[in-house]
Amino acid sequence: MTRSRSYELSMTTQGPLYPPSEVMNTDGHFVVIGGINRALPGGEVKAEWGSALVAADSVLPPFGENAPYRIIRELTPELSAKDREMVLCTLPLPLPCSNYTAVMAPEQQPDPFAVVRPSYPFHQVPIPDLQPEDGPKVTEPVTLGQWIKASGNLTVTLAEQDTAADFRGEFHGLIPNSLYTVMAIRRRDLDPDGPSHPSPFGVPNVFVADEEGNGSYHARLPHPFPAPDSAAAGNRIVNFVVLWMSYQMNYGGAVGHHGLGSDIHAQLRLPGPGFGEFVTHA
Incomplete structure (x- = not known):
């Protein structure tokens, strides 16, 4: 049995495939770095890792299915000067091109799909109760060139006689002086018959990037890797996601x-489901 392994995290702007990205530009296009749904010659759809601007009115299939994105234009691996200066924004509400039906915070926000909110540049997000004299730290536009600097590594080590696991992450190139959280994706969150809402990777699940954009995080989780053929298999953690928090808030559970x-805005994660080499027990 594997007892410890290190992983390189991939920089991204994407959580699930819908909405196509968790970041927009000021033109209202998704800024996608991650899986891009493309049509194959035989009519099938395949998600291939890449970078592109994707239209917010792309075809939206039922949850668990994929359709080709409507690509505005590809983004080159070596970004142009103009693309590096692209200002990043939140998505509006209701979320465009989203088929994820799970309520993210059922106790705190039980009816989220009724909320209407515009897209905001990251540095102009209206943080609740904020006063100018409080000293907000994110005051300049966050650009794509800044976002793509992010990198990170994660080490997973089984603990407590294989009933728990330690997760230790080291991150660099993050948005300086701002709040980040870490999210767990469990197998049940991706269930096409009824996804559950993703959960924090430990509570509290927060860290603050320093003035140079560095950060670290540690959590020990109980029984994170039930056997894939067990009754508890839906609880298996399959991804570790580092989220930039545009409202600079944490939400408890x-x-x-x-x-x-x-x-929330995914910036680092495994490129696909992982941790299959680990098994824990209760």
Whole structure:
């Protein structure tokens, strides 16, 4: 049995495939770095890792299915000077091109789909109760060139006689002096017959990037990797996601009130489901 392993996290703007990204630009296009749904010659759809601007009115299939994105234009691996200066924004509410039906914070925000809110540049998000004299730290536009600097590593080690696991992450190139949280994706969250809301990776699940954009996080979780063929298999953790919090808020037992680009923004994660080499027991 594997007892410890390190992983390199991928920089991204994407959580699930819908909405296509958790980041928009000022033109209202999704800024996608992650899986991009493309049509294959035989009519099938395949998500291939890449970078592109994607239209907010792309075809939206039922949850668990995929359709080709309507691509405005590709983003080159070496961004142009103009693209590096692209100002990043939240998604509006209701979320465009989203088929994720789970309520992110059922106790705090039980009816999130009724909320209407515009898209805001990251540095102009209306943080609740904020006064100018309080000293907000994110006051300049957050650009795509700044966002893509993020990198990170995660080490997973089984603990407590394989009934728990330690997760230790080290991150660099983050948005300086701002709030981040860490989210767990469990197998049940991706269930096409009824997804559950993603959960914090430990509580509290927060860290603050320093003035150079560095940060670290540690959590020990009980029984994170039930056997894939067990009754508890839905609780298996399959991804570790580092979220930038545009409202600079933490939400206790929820990862956000609305999620998916409205108040949380995935910046680092594994590129696909992982941790299959680990098994824990109760």
